[in-house]
Amino acid sequence: MNRPGVRKERLQGAGLDAALPYFMLAPGVLLVLLVLIYPLWDGLRASTMFYRFGNPVRKVGFDNYIRLWSDPQFLNSLWVTLTFVASAVAIETVLGLALALFCSHEFRGIRLLRTILIIPMVVTPVVVGIVFRLIYASDAGMLTAFSEALGGGAVEILGHPVRAFVGLVVLDVWEWTPLMFLILLAGLQSLPIEPLEAARVDGAGPWRVFIDHTFPMLRPIIAVAIVLRTIDAFGTFDQVFVLTHGGPGEATRLLSIFGYDTAFKFQETGYAAALFVTMGLIILAFTLAAVRLLKRAATS
Amino acid sequence: MIRALGRFTIVAFVLALVLLPIYWMASTSLKSNREITQExxxxxxxxxxxxxxxxxxxxRFSDYLLNSIAVTIISVLVALVLGSLGAYAIVRFRLPFSLERRVGLSLLILRIVPPVVILIPVYLLILSLGLLDTWLGLIIIYTALNVTYCVWMMESFFREIPVDLEEAAMVDGDSRFGAFRRIVLPVAAPGLVATSIxxxxxxxNEFMFALVLTSTPHAMTMPRGTATLIGRIDTDWASMSAAGVVGALPIVLFAFLVQRHLVRGLTLGAVK
Structure with a gap:
């Protein structure tokens, strides 16, 4: 005979256990829904509205998007962003790989190098912007000080469009090559040694070993590192905000800065929202394409 | 011999490239404005x-520092709790429609979206909640951003823990949640540390949300406060470089202390 009390207790236990995963997931998921997912949807909605002085006036459908793709300022900003990301990531990959290869054999001093290389990655990005302003400034800058110490004149970087852009790329390379280096070094150290040793025994030089063996084995890790870094570089904001705020003219005006100015300086909220939605879609398309390519490469 | 010398040269060169900019900021911070611009x-x-x-x-730099420390500690702690709970549910339970896998994947996809994409709506949200220029406004968005990261990292740590441990505890009379709290969490402690770092x-270091969500020393964080020093016409290099040193020092020291755990986090778990 079943005593109702015991049975109820057991049922209750089962019921609670069945509900436990939902209770565990709920707080985090609810917060993310409110603070990340809802804003994504809200941004989508805002992008179809016309705003005046920060207040929605009327629905305009896709007008903001149509305006976006015929706006020379946006197209220039997109071009600046793409060239910035491409050049910075390319340089970081090459330098990071070279440094990782150089460090793949243990030697004294490598620990010091790895420790020091952490600094650029963890320093507050705003401060990185300040660091490079202090280097480039024509009056107080390090370049000017060195140039004057050697008998030259003041060096002008941030007032010149091309030099300011190069200066921004140099900043990013300084800040993020260490990350490339660390990822690729870990990748190199995880490779099997036998094929490399065998090739070396067969008389292959270091360059041949790298081209025929190391690089093919390392390729998936290089690809992942490039994808991670590209996604990250695409959203660069803090450093540019401090270094040039997009100037001189529009020479370093990345999409993030253009969008920020459009929204918070010129109060064109709907137009800026359309810009940010477009930006999100570009990075999403890039990531999906990259993941598909990586998967295909992994299976073949 | 020549090889060693070449190696030494390269290492010295790289170290110089990394440290020279830092040296310049630190040395500028010790000069007077006159020495900086004129001499x-x-x-x-x-x-x-x-x-x-x-x-x-x-x-007001003591205010900025206090705000930064408070907001950082609170939002990371809350995100660790919410993230561990969620990650454990994703790793250990099978829900209808693979709900737990879908949640995990959605959180990962959210991490790809550059935060700048939701800058405007988050501003509107915090504005409508009446939380502009408060700690709470910053804590809400920082916690949410950290939750996606904590779930993703803690998932991989929980996966490494054998299920037998919890089963043994439950045979001994622990509830499922009791087993999680008393057995799994302590075993995953190194993972919690690595994730929180x-x-x-x-x-x-976050700046962008602080820029639009705060406007007075009441809630401005360190990076946000530092940016107030950047004038358009006249730049106060002495204050700016000192602010850079004050802003960077705590985080660099912290990173040195915990550098062992750092790489895994920086690479989103791609490198262990």
């Missing part, structure tokens, strides 16, 4: 800490 010295001829004293006495660094 252009390569090292401080009359080093003084006056710039730093000025920051704390007149520029990266979250702390990213949160302490």
């Amino acid at each position: 252009g010295t390569l090292y401080p001829h009359h080093p003084s800490f006056e710039n730093f004293a000025h920051l704390f006495a007149y520029k 990266f979250a702390v660094i990213v949160t302490f």
Whole structure:
């Protein structure tokens, strides 16, 4: 005979256990829904509205998007962003790989190098912007000080469009090559040694070993590192905000800065929202394409 | 011999490239504005800490530092709790429609979206909640951003723990949640530490949301406060460089202390 009390207790236990995963997931998921997912949807909605002085006036459908793709300022900003990301990531990959290869054999001093290389990655990005302003400034800058110490004149970087852009790329390379280096070094150290040793025994030089063996084995890790870094570089904001705020003219005006100015300086909220939605879609398309390519490469 | 010399040269060259910019900021912070702009010295001829004293006495830097530390600690702690709970549910339970896998994947996809994409709606949200220029406004968004990261990291740590441990505890009379709290969490403690380190660094350094969500020393964080020093016409290099040193020092020291755990976080778990 079943005593109702015991049975109820057991049922209750089962019921609670069945509900436990939902209770565990709920707080985090609810917060993310409110603070990340809802804003994504809200941004989508805002992008179809016309705003005046920060207040929605009327629905305009896709007008903001149509305006976006015929706006020379946006197209220039997109071009600046793409060239910035491409050049910075390319340089970081090459330098990071070279440094990782150089460090793949243990030697004294490598620990010091790895420790020091952490600094650029963890320093507050705003401060990185300040660091490079202090280097480039024509009056107080390090370049000017060195140039004057050697008998030259003041060096002008941030007032010149091309030099300011190069200066921004140099900043990013300084800040993020260490990350490339660390990822690729870990990748190199995880490779099997036998094929490399065998090739070396067969008389292959270091360059041949790298081209025929190391690089093919390392390729998936290089690809992942490039994808991670590209996604990250695409959203660069803090450093540019401090270094040039997009100037001189529009020479370093990345999409993030253009969008920020459009929204918070010129109060064109709907137009800026359309810009940010477009930006999100570009990075999403890039990531999906990259993941598909990586998967295909992994299976073949 | 030549090989060793070449190696030494390369290492020295790389170290110089990394450290020279830092040296320049630190040395500038010890100079007077006159020495910086007019004399252009390569090292401080009359080093003084006056710039730093000025920051704390007149520029509210103690407020910024306090705000940063409070907001960072609270949001990382809350995100660790919410993230561990969620990650455990994703790793250990099978829900209808693979719900737990879908949640995990959605959180990962959210991490790809550059935060700048939701800048405007988050501003509107915090505005409508009446939380502009408060700690709570910052804590809400920072916690949410950290939750996606904590779930992703803690998932991989929980996966490494054998299920037998919890089963043994439950045979001994623990509830499922009791087993999680008393057995799994302590075993995953190193994972919690590793996860929180990266979250702390990213949160302490965050600037963009702080820029639009705060406007007075009441809630401004360190990076946000530092940016107030950047004038359009006249740049106060002495204050700016000192602010850079004050902003960077705590996080660099912290990173050195915990560098063992750092790489995994920086690479989103791609490198262990």
